[in-house]
Amino acid sequence: MKKENLLESRLQEIPKDIEEFVSLSFDVSDRIRDLLEKEDLSQKEFAKLLGKRESEVSKWLKGTHNFTLETIAKISIVLKAKLLYVPTSTMPIDDLKNAIKDFEVLCENRTLEGHSSNIKFTVSEQPTLYKKEDRLKFFDVLNNVSINRNPSVMEYHVAASLCSVECDEKRNKYALV
Amino acid sequence: MECELELYLEKENINIYSFRNVGEEKLELEKFLEKFSPESEYSKDMYIILAAIKKIIENGSLERYFRPEGSYADGIGAIPIEGNRLRLYCIRISDSIIVFGNGDVKNVRRWQDCSVLSTYVMQLKKLQIEISKSLKNNALEIENQKYLKGSLKFNIK
Numbered sequence: 001m002k003k004e005n006l007l008e009s010r011l012q013e014i015p016k017d018i019e020e021f022v023s024l025s026f027d028v029s030d031r032i033r034d035l036l037e038k039e040d041l042s043q044k045e046f047a048k049l050l051g052k053r054e055s056e057v058s059k060w061l062k063g064t065h066n067f068t069l070e071t072i073a074k075i076s077i078v079l080k081a082k083l084l085y086v087p088t089s090t091m092p093i094d095d096l097k098n099a100i101k102d103f104e105v106l107c108e109n110r111t112l113e114g115h116s117s118n119i120k121f122t123v124s125e126q127p128t129l130y131k132k133e134d135r136l137k138f139f140d141v142l143n144n145v146s147i148n149r150n151p152s153v154m155e156y157h158v159a160a161s162l163c164s165v166e167c168d169e170k171r172n173k174y175a176l177v
Numbered sequence: 178m179e180c181e182l183e184l185y186l187e188k189e190n191i192n193i194y195s196f197r198n199v200g201e202e203k204l205e206l207e208k209f210l211e212k213f214s215p216e217s218e219y220s221k222d223m224y225i226i227l228a229a230i231k232k233i234i235e236n237g238s239l240e241r242y243f244r245p246e247g248s249y250a251d252g253i254g255a256i257p258i259e260g261n262r263l264r265l266y267c268i269r270i271s272d273s274i275i276v277f278g279n280g281d282v283k284n285v286r287r288w289q290d291c292s293v294l295s296t297y298v299m300q301l302k303k304l305q306i307e308i309s310k311s312l313k314n315n316a317l318e319i320e321n322q323k324y325l326k327g328s329l330k331f332n333i334k
Contacts, residue, residue, distance in 0.1 A: 006210045007186050007193065011231055013215060014224050022228035026236070033241065063242050064229055064257035 026063040028072070028083055033061060035079040049078045180304065182276065182329040190237045192323040194276040196304065206277040209265055219282065222263040229256045237272040246288060246298055252305050253298060266297050268305045273323035303333040
């Protein structure tokens with residue numbers, strides 16, 4: 001009989017919240033490293049910009065650091081880039097439109113209240129923004145769009161109500177407006 | 178003392194090795210994993226280490242994930258770095274090969290101040306020296322980036 005691998009079985013025991021915490025912490029560290037490289041900043045210069053000791057910053061970059069939102073905000077300002085994207089219900093539809101690469105309208109309904117469409121579309125690969133998100137919702141004043149991601153492909157199914165879809169029949173192209 | 182390296186877990190991006198002291202049944206990593214059960218007061222600390230190992234399995238044993246114990250040249254690392262009462266010591270051979278040793282509760286500022294932790298770190302330091310020698314004289318070779326091939330027995334007096 002094959003001997004049980006204790007490490008593999010103990011890895012299964014990790015509570016989801018701890019696993020998510022450590023994973024986020026590693027991802028934030030990796031993101032900071034990437035940005036430092038992009039900005040051509042040394043760890044020492046970065047620490048100086050934040051008013052911290054280099055040894056402290058060095059610890060942050062090894063994973064498992066419990067970053068506070070305040071620290072994340074300061075780092076974002078210093079590195080001139082977002083470290084985390086939080087999907088919120090108030091995310092403007094412009095962000096969604098910018099992410100859309102291609103889409104097709106599956107069916108449309110015109111009612112007295114307005115125009116609703118079921119749209120299938122693909123989005124540009126934006127792993128940071130959409131990573132591991134199974135369901136995203138976007139709202140703005142006029143539009144209410146709910147999106148379900150098909151996890152096996154980079155494809156999202158969208159049900160959009162009161163979302164105008166203009167169709168240029170001659171060119172057979174659609175545009176979200 | 179003689180010890181023998183053993184491939185303990187094989188994954189796509191990394192192979193995890195540990196070692197067994199001659200005459201002992203368990204690998205050093207197994208001893209560590211058995212030391213802190215889910216009921217232990219250190220269970221959360223243990224889970225953080227396990228979650229860090231999971232990330233290392235995903236991304237590889239990148240140099241930046243480890244705190245060097247002693248000088249950088251020693252190649253001995255500890256996880257995790259902070260906010261944890263436990264330490265697990267390892268030898269990072271490359272991004273794709275790591276050797277885990279033992280670890281324990283760290284309630285002193287420096288591992289040198291604790292006889293238990295010192296034993297684990299010193300043993301790994303000696304093992305690391307022997308592994309480096311063997312790699313240099315080709316008694317040990319790295320195959321397909323993540324397999325240690327050759328004599329896996331070392332004398333770490």
